[in-house]
Amino acid sequence: MSGKPGATSEQITLTDIDVEQRGHDNSYLENQIVQSLSWKNVTVVVPDRETKQPKEILSAINGEVAAGEMLAIMGPSGCGKTTLLNVLAQREASAKAKVSATVCINGQTPPDSAFRRLSSYVEADDALIGSLTVKETLSFAAKLSLSGVVTATERIRRVDELLQSFGLMNQANILIGTLVRKGISTGQKRRLSVAAQLISAPKILFLDEPTSGLDSAASYKVMSYVRNVAKKNKLIVIASIHQPATKTFELFDKLLLLSGGKTCYSGSIADVKPYFDKIGFEMPVQTNPADFVLDLTNIDFESDGDVAQGKIAQLQEAWASSPTALDEKARIAAEYNSTSEPLTLASEPMHRRYMTATLILLHRSFIKSHRDVVVYGIRFGMYLGLAIMMGTVWLRLVPIQSNMQPFTNCIMFGSCFMSFMAVVYVPAFLEDRMVCIKERANGMYGTTAFLLSNFLIGLPYLFIIAFVSSTFTYWMTNFRPDGQAFMVWVMWMYLNLVAAESLVVLMSCLFPNFVGALALTAMANGIWMACDGFMVQLPALNPFYRYVFSYIDYQAYVFGGLVVNEFGYRIYKCAETPDGCWCQWDTPLKSQCLIEGVAVLNQYGYRLGETSKHVGITLGIIFGMRLMGWAAMQWRK
Numbered sequence: 348m349s350g351k352p353g354a355t356s357e358q359i360t361l362t363d364i365d366v367e368q369r370g371h372d373n374s375y376l377e378n379q380i381v382q383s384l385s386w387k388n389v390t391v392v393v394p395d396r397e398t399k400q401p402k403e404i405l406s407a408i409n410g411e412v413a414a415g416e417m418l419a420i421m422g423p424s425g426c427g428k429t430t431l432l433n434v435l436a437q438r439e440a441s442a443k444a445k446v447s448a449t450v451c452i453n454g455q456t457p458p459d460s461a462f463r464r465l466s467s468y469v470e471a472d473d474a475l476i477g478s479l480t481v482k483e484t485l486s487f488a489a490k491l492s493l494s495g496v497v498t499a500t501e502r503i504r505r506v507d508e509l510l511q512s513f514g515l516m517n518q519a520n521i522l523i524g525t526l527v528r529k530g531i532s533t534g535q536k537r538r539l540s541v542a543a544q545l546i547s548a549p550k551i552l553f554l555d556e557p558t559s560g561l562d563s564a565a566s567y568k569v570m571s572y573v574r575n576v577a578k579k580n581k582l583i584v585i586a587s588i589h590q591p592a593t594k595t596f597e598l599f600d601k602l603l604l605l606s607g608g609k610t611c612y613s614g615s616i617a618d619v620k621p622y623f624d625k626i627g628f629e630m631p632v633q634t635n636p637a638d639f640v641l642d643l644t645n646i647d648f649e650s651d652g653d654v655a656q657g658k659i660a661q662l663q664e665a666w667a668s669s670p671t672a673l674d675e676k677a678r679i680a681a682e683y684n685s686t687s688e689p690l691t692l693a694s695e696p697m698h699r700r701y702m703t704a705t706l707i708l709l710h711r712s713f714i715k716s717h718r719d720v721v722v723y724g725i726r727f728g729m730y731l732g733l734a735i736m737m738g739t740v741w742l743r744l745v746p747i748q749s750n751m752q753p754f755t756n757c758i759m760f761g762s763c764f765m766s767f768m769a770v771v772y773v774p775a776f777l778e779d780r781m782v783c784i785k786e787r788a789n790g791m792y793g794t795t796a797f798l799l800s801n802f803l804i805g806l807p808y809l810f811i812i813a814f815v816s817s818t819f820t821y822w823m824t825n826f827r828p829d830g831q832a833f834m835v836w837v838m839w840m841y842l843n844l845v846a847a848e849s850l851v852v853l854m855s856c857l858f859p860n861f862v863g864a865l866a867l868t869a870m871a872n873g874i875w876m877a878c879d880g881f882m883v884q885l886p887a888l889n890p891f892y893r894y895v896f897s898y899i900d901y902q903a904y905v906f907g908g909l910v911v912n913e914f915g916y917r918i919y920k921c922a923e924t925p926d927g928c929w930c931q932w933d934t935p936l937k938s939q940c941l942i943e944g945v946a947v948l949n950q951y952g953y954r955l956g957e958t959s960k961h962v963g964i965t966l967g968i969i970f971g972m973r974l975m976g977w978a979a980m981q982w983r984k
C-alpha cells in the first residue's frame with residue numbers, strides 16, 4: 348500500500364479510553380472517529396495459474412464511503428469482489444498477489460495496526476463454536492477483545508446491547524448447534540457473527556457475502572439489522588453481495604459494480620437506473636435493479652463471446668469516461684491531498700496479552716469439551732469399549748510361556764489402537780482452528796494462546812481416558828499384578844494419547860481440511876505402527892525406516908515402555924511336556940522350569956533402566972509436534 352509522507356490535519360488517535368468512553372448515555376458503538384473511507388487505484392496482479400504470466404484481476408478501482416453509509420460490492424462470480432474487500436480490509440488479497448492501492452481513512456493512510464483497530468471483517472462462512480450459547484459467544488468475544496480495556500460491567504452492557512440490536516435476545520441462552528445437536532437458524536448465526544465482530548466497537552465493518560446461503564427473507568432481516576446498527580452509530584459497512592432481492596438491495600446506500608476486475612458503476616443506489624438509462628442500457632420497469640446490473644455484467648452464459656466481451660468493455664469505458672467517475676476521482680484526490688498527519692495508535696495490540704487470552708480460551712474450551720461429545724465424549728466411549736473388548740479377548744492370561752506372545756500382542760494392539768483412534772479429534776480441532784484463524788485476523792489473540800490453551804485443556808481429559816481404559820485392560824488381561832506397574836502402564840498410555848492428539852493437531856495445522864488431516868494422521872499412524880519394533884525388530888528394520896522414522900516414533904517408545912513394564916520384572920512358567928519341561932528361552936531359571944521375562948526384552952532389543960530416557964524422548968516428540976503445529980499455523984497466516 349502506498350503511504351503519504353508529511354501530512355497535516357487532525358490526527359486519529361485510538362486509545363483505550365477512546366474505546367471505553369463511548370457513552371454510557373450513547374451507544375459504545377457510535378463512530379466519532381472515521382468520517383470517510385476512500386480508496387484509489389486499487390490494482391491487483393497475480394501470476395496466472397496456467398500461463399504464470401502477470402494477470403490483472405483488479406484494475407484501478409476507486410471508491411469512497413462516508414460514515415453511516417453501506418456500500419454493496421457486486422458483480423458476477425469471479426469479478427474480484429472478495430479480492431477488493433480483502434485489499435480494503437488490509438488483508439492478503441490473493442495468493443502471491445502484487446497489490447498497489449491507496450486506502451485512506453479521513454483522507455489519511457493509517458498504519459496497519461490502527462486500521463485493524465478501527466475495522467472488523469466478517470467472513471462468508473460462520474466460524475462459531477457450536478456448543479456455546481448465543482450469549483456466551485458474545486461474552487467470550489467481549490472478554491477476548493476487551494479484557495483489561497473496559498470493565499466487566501461495560502462488557503456485559505455491550506453484550507446485552509448487541510443481543511438487543513441484532514434481535515437475538517430470545518435466543519440468548521440457546522446453543523448455536525453442533526453436529527449432533529440442532530441449534531439456532533442460519534440467519535441467526537449470520538447475525539451473531541456480525542454482532543460478535545462489533546463487540547470491540549469497530550468503525551468500519553467488512554462483510555464478505557453476509558447473505559450467502561440465506562433465503563431472501565432471512566437475507567433482508569440480516570441486512571436490515573446491520574443497517575439499523577450502522578445508521579444509528581454512523582458505522583461504515585462494506586459488503587460483497589450476490590443477487591440481493593430488491594428490498595435488500597435498497598437497504599444499501601451505494602453500489603460498486605465490477606466486471607472483469609474493472610468498475611462498471613460506482614455511486615448511489617438511487618442513481619443506478621438513471622446512469623444505465625443514460626448510457627443506453629435502459630432498465631425495464633418493475634425490474635430488480637440488482638438483477639438488472641448482474642445480468643448486464645455477467646457474460647458467462649453468453650453464446651457469442653466476442654460480442655459479450657465488447658459489451659463489458661463498453662460498460663467499463665462508459666464508466667471510466669463518465670463525469671461521475673471523474674468527479675469521484677477528483678474528490679478522492681482532493682481529500683487525500685488536504686490531509687497529512689500520520690495516524691497513531693496509543694494502545695498495545697490486544698493479542699500481546701496472551702496469558703489473559705490463554706486463560707479465556709481455556710475457559711471457552713472447557714465449556715466446549717464437556718458440552719460437545721465430539722471433543723472427548725465420543726473418544727471416551729470408544730476407548731472404554733476398546734478397553735473392555737481387549738480385556739475380554741485377552742481375558743485372565745496366566746503367566747505361562749504360551750501366554751508371553753498374547754501379552755505382547757495385547758500391548759501392541761492397545762498402544763497402536765489407542766493412538767489411531769485419536770483421529771476422531773480431527774473435526775473438533777478443525778472447528779477450533781477455523782474460529783482461531785478468524786479471531787486472530789481480527790486481532791483478538793494469537794496462535795500461541797490458542798495452541799497453548801488447546802494443549803492444556805486436553806491434559807486432564809486424556810488422563811481420565813488413559814486411567815479408566817487402562818483399569819479395564821490391565822486388570823482383566825492380568826498384566827503384572829502390582830500397583831506401581833499399573834501406574835507405569837497408565838503413564839505410558841497417557842503419553843501415547845497426548846502424543847496421538849499432538850499428531851492430530853500437527854496434521855490438521857498442516858492440512859486444515861477434514862479429509863486431508865484424517866488421511867495424513869491415519870497414514871502417519873500406519874508408519875508408526877509398522878516401525879514400532881513389533882512387526883520388524885529394530886535391528887532388522889530397513890535403514891530408511893529405521894533412521895527416518897523409528898527414532899521419532901512415539902509408539903515405539905510406548906510399546907517398548909509397556910513391554911519392559913510387563914516382562915522386565917516377571918517370571919513365567921515353561922511348558923510342561925511328557926519329558927518334563929520345555930522352555931522357549933534359556934534363562935538362569937530354566938532348571939526350575941521357569942523363564943525370566945527379560946528374555947522377551949532381549950528378543951526385541953529393549954533394556955531395563957531406560958524408562959526415564961524414553962519418557963524424556965516421548966515428551967520431546969510431543970513438544971516437537973506441537974511446535975511444528977504452531978509453526979504451520981503461523982506460516983499459513
Ligand SMILES: Nc1ncnc2c1ncn2[C@@H]1O[C@H](COP(=O)(O)OP(=O)(O)OP(=O)(O)O)[C@@H](O)[C@H]1O
Nearest residue numbers: 393394395396404423424425426427428429430441
Ligand atoms: N492465480 C490466479 N490466476 C488466474 N486467475 C486468478 C488467480 N487468482 C485469482 N484469480 C481470479 O481472480 C478473480 C477474482 O476472484 P475473487 O474471489 O475476488 O472473485 P469474486 O468476485 O469474489 O468471486 P465469487 O463471487 O465467485 O466469490 C477470479 O476470476 C479468479 O479466478
